[in-house]
Amino acid sequence: MQAITVRQFGGPEVLELCELPEPSVRPGHLKLRTRLAGVNYADVHLREGTYPAPMPLPFIPGNEVLGTSEDGRRFVALSRGGGYAETAVVHRKLAFEVPDGIADHDAIALMLQGNTAWHLLFTDLRVTAEDTVLVPAAAGGVGSLAVQLAKHAGAKVVAMASSDAKRRTATELGADAVVDSSTTEGLTEQILDAAGGRVTAALEMTGGDVFHSTLAALTPRGRLAIFGAVTGADGLVPLTSLLAGSKAVSGFWLPNLYPSRTHLNDSMSALFTAVTEGWLKPLNGQVYKLGQARLAHHDLAARLTSGKVVLDLSL
Incomplete structure (x- = not known):
């Protein structure tokens, strides 16, 4: 072969x-x-x-x-x-x-990235309709699915993307507001302005300045789930910021769910159903x-x- x-x-x-x-x-x-x-x-x-x-x-x-x-x-x-x-x-x-009627390219999008988006939102962050959720790389594999899943759950969705075209895509997927993530200067202020001053849950996969800007934008008792570090994982989580805002930061790695008898079965069933029903479009x-x-x-x-x-x- x-x-x-x-x-x-x-x-x-x-x-x-x-x-x-x-x-x-x-x-x-x-x-x-x-x-x-x-x-x-x-x-x-x-x-x-x-x-x-x-x-x-x-x-x-x-x-x-x-x-x-x-x-x-x-x-x-x-x-x-x-x-x-x-x-x-x-x-x-x-x-x-794969159920009949789901295209090959759609099906594979659900496997690693769909399951990651699902469990970040609903297993780790426990997102509900009361939340305002920040989604980075919103035109990417995980981000594009997370925007749709969070929106369908009733949450307000603020999407970050690095180009006009990608921000338009995020809006078309259902994001309520978009933020230019091509520069970190003033990023916290951009996020808060787009979110109406309140971010209760956030995904993060960049690291560095983007991580710190995202953490700073979280409301007191906000939750942040990290699932990558594209620019590197150097630097410490500022404990004073966590304590002062009662903020929670967690790491997420999908393979930790592989031994479970239920987690992936449940999420794959839900993702297949969502695509079949037409409201989730990889x-x-x-x-x-x-x-x-x-x-x-x-x-x-x-x-x-x-x-x-x-x-x-x-x-």
Whole structure:
């Protein structure tokens, strides 16, 4: 089979297209002929060797796939690597059959990013209609879904995005107000102005100045959930700010839910239903060939993409 391998940590240039034997199927696992492989920031961190759970070299990147089983059924699945390949082996409890009527690209958008958005909002932050929610990278994979999920829950949604086009997309997805996140100067004031002076819950995945601006915008007893650190994780959470405002900061990493018997089953069922009902519309992003994995990683890291970015193995 053709696959992308990483033999040393580094930039996009370490992604190599090569020919490998197909993986063997282990008990409790499912073999899929890959149609789409999701491209995520987690893959970038794995490639760089900065992921919270690094993989030993060499490895095949890719933590989510959509493919067909040997009996012809469509599944989306989470994995620990192995996605950037024509054949993937995934654990059955992390594989979900795709209902008829849901397109491939829509289905894979729900897997890692949809589940992340769902559990950030409803498991971690426990968002309700009483909240004003701040969503960063609102035209991205997680952000575009989080805007719609929070809005459907009745919350007021303030979206951050770095370009006019992405801010227009966030508005079209249902955001009540938008903020220019291309500069951190005066960002806290921009957020508060857009939110009408009150932010009760926020997502954060950038780190650095954006994290501090977001934390400063939170109302007393506000909640902040961190699910990434694109610009780096250096620096300490200012304890005086937490104490003075009774603010809560939590970290979120989706794999911590994998052992649960209910969390992913419940969220996938809800996400599939939402797409079927038509009120949740995954934002389909750029599509690359398997051999263009380097370009996909470059574009994602350079913030040139929006929505769900995939490698299409049929191209």
